Amino acid sequence: MSGITRLTGRGCGSVCLPIVMILVAAALWELSPRVFKISPYYFPPLSDVLAEGWRIRTIVLDGIVRTVTETLLGFSAGALFGIACGVLFALVRPLERAVFPLFVVSQTVPVVAFGAIVIIWFGNTIFAKVVIAFYLTFFPVTVNTHAGILACDPQKVALMRSFGAGPAAIFWRLRLPSALPTIAVALRLGISLGLIGAIVGEWFGDTVGLGVMLIQAMYTEAVVRLWLIILCCGVVGAGLYGAVAFVERRLVWWRSDA
């Protein structure tokens, strides 16, 4: 721990080390197919992949915009719905006992089976993908919101009551803020799941999006393009995760127990 902090803490700080690691990984990707004479069919060098990306940059950009839009819509809806459900379940115990098992069952249905139904219901629209992203996002957010609100220190609740606070004041000033660190963890998980949901949703048929391009590249055995899309998915996923983590660090910087 202290060794790592010392390494990263000195000089350029926590930004430098990841950048160095990314450059090392890029160099390995570029050099290993050449050094070990791996056929480009199995593992094309990075420069080929980037060249392909530059050649079809407008399609790639359209795909990224589309998939990110679906992810963000599904994630936002899932986060709001999850927080609302978690709060309701924590405050109304009978509701939790009645509805929560349904939530659990819903999550045991494989997303692929669910995806087919969603496409039948909503057709080949952006809405169908948003629904699948939503479906993967809301559950962890619900669970963590519920747990976070219930974990609130009963002595702090007693303190608020001694000030004459009613249930509403206790919720807004104590229960919700003290659950935020736990909710934030679920949101970081949720954004990654949302991206998966959007990509998988596109497999069921569409014309634009990273998932569509992935399937098409697979069927046409366009290996370089396949790697290009994988790279794009990774970059988009890291970017979305980083954005959520950044916002979280700004808004929810305290630890959940203190």
Add this chain to the structure above:
Amino acid sequence: MGTSPATSDDGQELPVIELVNVWKRFGAGSPSEVVAVSGVDLKIRPGEFITLIGPSGCGKSTLFNMIGGLEPCDDDGSILMRGRVQQDGELLGKVAFMPQKDLLFPWRTVVDNAILALEVEGVPVRQARERARAMLPDFGLAGFGDHYPHQLSGGMRQRVALMRTFLFERELILLDEPFGALDALTRAMMQRWLLDVWAEHRRTVLFITHDIDEAIFLGDRVVVMSARPGTIKCSETIDLPRPRDASIVTSPEFMAIKRRLLGAVEEESLKSFEAARADARRVGA
């Protein structure tokens, strides 16, 4: 002991709080019934500083929770405020209650923690903050208004909690071992400081402690609680002159009071210790 029935007819000011035959039995009727508090009678007069001392687990915090309205007392007793009987929950919001732990909210700054009770009361935030800022120097927190709890020392956190309690302007302040977690040096400083603050913002105080020196140094009256089931064993009026300074603890008057109280306190501590050992033996057998 001054536990004669309360009357307002004799022209005396009504007690701020009066406990009449207060009991608390947890799990009443079940085999695991715990009698935490039994038959407590206590009258607290306006402006008095009462210290309550007793062995660990004798029911002090339970008594506080009842006075703060957090838990009802059993039906055979009652709690009166200014001569009026208080029903279940009626005392909530009427007593400034400081629990054993500081319970600061980590997402709030010092000032915002201090105004928590004012916010609940509906005081506009800006006005409440102004009042809190004006009190910061008094509480040794000048310049720390915008700090967060994790940036403070234990003593400072405790002073923030005290400030929060004082800003909730109620006649009676309940302090549950506010200095229990502090080191001896900080503790001695905080005691003197508390007396200064008390002299300035005159309130009625009921103060729980484990420490007999602390009880005598701070109190107008020391009330000794017995081992569980907790009841009032004796009480002693402390007529040491105020303002008191640190050297008073070595004065012969102080020593004499301490000697008298020590006997009672130690007897009870021993009893609660023996009871705990007997419990352990019974569980072990």
